[in-house]
Amino acid sequence: MNTTHTILTGDRPTGQLHLGHYVGSLRQRVQLQHEHQQFILIADLQGLTDNGSNPQKISHNILEVMADYLAVGIDPSRTTLCLQSALPALAELTALYMNIVTVARVERNPTVKNEIAQKGFSRSLPVGFMAYPISQAADITAFHADLVPVGDDQLPMIEQTNEIVHKMNSLTTEPVLRHCKALLSDVSRLPGIDGGAKMSKSLGNTLTLSASETEIHQAVSAMYTDPNHLRVADPGQVDGNVVFTYLDAFHPDKALVAEMKAHYQQGGLGDRQCKNVLEACLQELLAPIRERRATVIQDKGMLLELLRQGSERAHEVTQKTLHAVKRGLGLPVL
Ligand code: ATP
Ligand code: MG
Numbered sequence: 587m588n589t590t591h592t593i594l595t596g597d598r599p600t601g602q603l604h605l606g607h608y609v610g611s612l613r614q615r616v617q618l619q620h621e622h623q624q625f626i627l628i629a630d631l632q633g634l635t636d637n638g639s640n641p642q643k644i645s646h647n648i649l650e651v652m653a654d655y656l657a658v659g660i661d662p663s664r665t666t667l668c669l670q671s672a673l674p675a676l677a678e679l680t681a682l683y684m685n686i687v688t689v690a691r692v693e694r695n696p697t698v699k700n701e702i703a704q705k706g707f708s709r710s711l712p713v714g715f716m717a718y719p720i721s722q723a724a725d726i727t728a729f730h731a732d733l734v735p736v737g738d739d740q741l742p743m744i745e746q747t748n749e750i751v752h753k754m755n756s757l758t759t760e761p762v763l764r765h766c767k768a769l770l771s772d773v774s775r776l777p778g779i780d781g782g783a784k785m786s787k788s789l790g791n792t793l794t795l796s797a798s799e800t801e802i803h804q805a806v807s808a809m810y811t812d813p814n815h816l817r818v819a820d821p822g823q824v825d826g827n828v829v830f831t832y833l834d835a836f837h838p839d840k841a842l843v844a845e846m847k848a849h850y851q852q853g854g855l856g857d858r859q860c861k862n863v864l865e866a867c868l869q870e871l872l873a874p875i876r877e878r879r880a881t882v883i884q885d886k887g888m889l890l891e892l893l894r895q896g897s898e899r900a901h902e903v904t905q906k907t908l909h910a911v912k913r914g915l916g917l918p919v920l
Pocket of ligand 2: 786
């Protein structure tokens with residue numbers, strides 16, 4: 587990538603960020619902010635779509651997520667950090683886009699389908715939740731983002747966004763909206779510490795960025811390996827072995843991991859030894875993040891002010907897009 591892109595990513599403030607966010611998206615964002623124009627949106631309205639009766643959970647976690655960003659090295663002078671509910675243009679664009687998306691199309695979105703089943707919504711499904719891919723399309727297009735760093739659960743959202751762009755551009759007098767592309771990391775879906783398909787706040791199988799030394803130790807100790815690897819001398823499986831999945835995702839020395847895999851498959855390398863290597867690497871990764879986080883979370887006033895400043899910049903950009911869309915549709919901008 588040598589041209590400058592406009593990037594929009596974000597997270598729902600439904601809890602502290604975790605290792606899945608780190609490898610799926612945060613790590614990349616820290617790199618990207620040096621080369622591109624980057625906006626990061628704390629998606630509180632989207633967080634409310636499945637927490638409507640528990641708004642405190644969302645409001646409380648806004649600054650927790652801000653602290654996570656600063657702790658991993660997101661620099662507010664390079665990245666615009668902003669809050670979804672402070673940007674009315676996003677809600678207005680959502681309202682406009684809702685009219686060009688069919689119920690059948692949102693029902694077909696595989697991630698939404700999966701989440702509805704997981705959350706056991708059935709007939710109590712909130713309308714807002716069903717419509718969140720549309721609001722996500724509003725978020726992306728409002729910033730004219732062409733690149734969206736996400737985990738692979740978000741690919742259907744990008745596809746749906748581009749459909750909305752296509753349709754909207756055919757309705758406006760001239761094309762207003764920009765198509766976008768997902769940017770996947772090498773680890774686009776980190777499994778949970780329980781071995782579940784995806785580490786996720788909702789599933790309670792996370793290791794947060796503020797995890798203590800003891801929590802890290804306990805999580806690694808409890809991790810699944812190969813259930814048939816009973817004696818150290820036995821050959822073991824690395825596929826589906828969570829310890830090796832995490833070593834691949836986090837260990838900086840790829841050659842060492844390759845050597846360990848070969849040794850494990852051949853027999854003679856114990857689970858305990860593998861876990862020790864993994865634990866050391868996670869402790870080393872998380873110690874400075876935990877420390878920085880503990881400092882910045884003390885100063886809530888500073889975190890809020892950074893979010894206010896970023897939201898002010900984002901407000902200008904998103905209002906411009908909204909006005910262009912309205913004009914394109916022939917609606918008066920009063
Ligand atoms: P929730 O359970 O509340 O939906 P979440 O853990 O899925 O929370 P989100 O805020 O929905 O987190 O996701 C923010 C971003 O992080 C998205 O781009 C998502 O794809 C990415 N992400 C989340 N979990 C993982 C994971 N386990 N591996 C890789 N990327 C992830
Ligand atoms: Mg999610």
